[in-house]
Amino acid sequence: MLRGLTTVSFFADDVAAAKAWYTALLGIEPYFVRPVDGKPAYVEFRIGDYQHELGIVDSGFAAHGRPAPGGGTVIYWHVDDVHDTFERLPALGAKVHEKPVERGPGFVTASVADPFGNVLGVMYNQHYLDILASIRSGCGG
Incomplete structure (x- = not known):
C-alpha cells in the first residue's frame, strides 16, 4: 500500500x-x-x-483550485534542533503557525506558514533517527 x-x-x-x-x-x-x-x-x-x-x-496547476492557506495537512520534516530551525524560519519571512511543542519524550513539533501560504512542519523525531541508524548499520528497519 x-x-x-x-x-x-x-x-x-x-x-x-x-x-x-x-x-x-x-x-x-x-x-x-x-x-x-x-x-x-x-x-x-x-x-x-x-x-x-x-x-x-x-x-x-492546482487540480481543484488552490486550498486555503494553512488548510488541513502538515507534513513534518525531521530536523536536529527544532528550536533553532523554528527561530530561523520567521527570520526568512515565514509566519508562526505553531510554536515548538513537546509531544512526548523524543518528539518536538513546530510549524510555520511560508511566504506562499504553505504550512511547513519541522520535527525532532527520535523514531526517525532510530530507523535511519538501523538502516545505516545494516539491520533493516
Whole structure:
C-alpha cells in the first residue's frame, strides 16, 4: 500500500520567489526546473537523508483550485534542533503557525506558514533517527 514519500508538493503564485526562498532555506538549488512561457512553473529539490522531493508548483496547476492557506495537512520534516530551525524560519519571512511543542519524550513539533501560504512542519523525531541508524548499520528497519 503506502510505501513512503515520493514528492511533497507546495503551491505558489510566484514560483520564482518560492524557488529563491526555499533555496535560501535549504542551502541548495533545485535539481529540476520546468519553465512555462519562460517562467518557472515547477521546481523540485531533493533533500534530507532519503533525498525526498519537495516540489513547488505554480498555483495555476492546482487540480481543484488552490486550498486555503494553512488548510488541513502538515507534513513534518525531521530536523536536529527544532528550536533553532523554528527561530530561523520567521527570520526568512515565514509566519508562526505553531510554536515548538513537546509531544512526548523524543518528539518536538513546530510549524510555520511560508511566504506562499504553505504550512511547513519541522520535527525532532527520535523514531526517525532510530530507523535511519538501523538502516545505516545494516539491520533493516
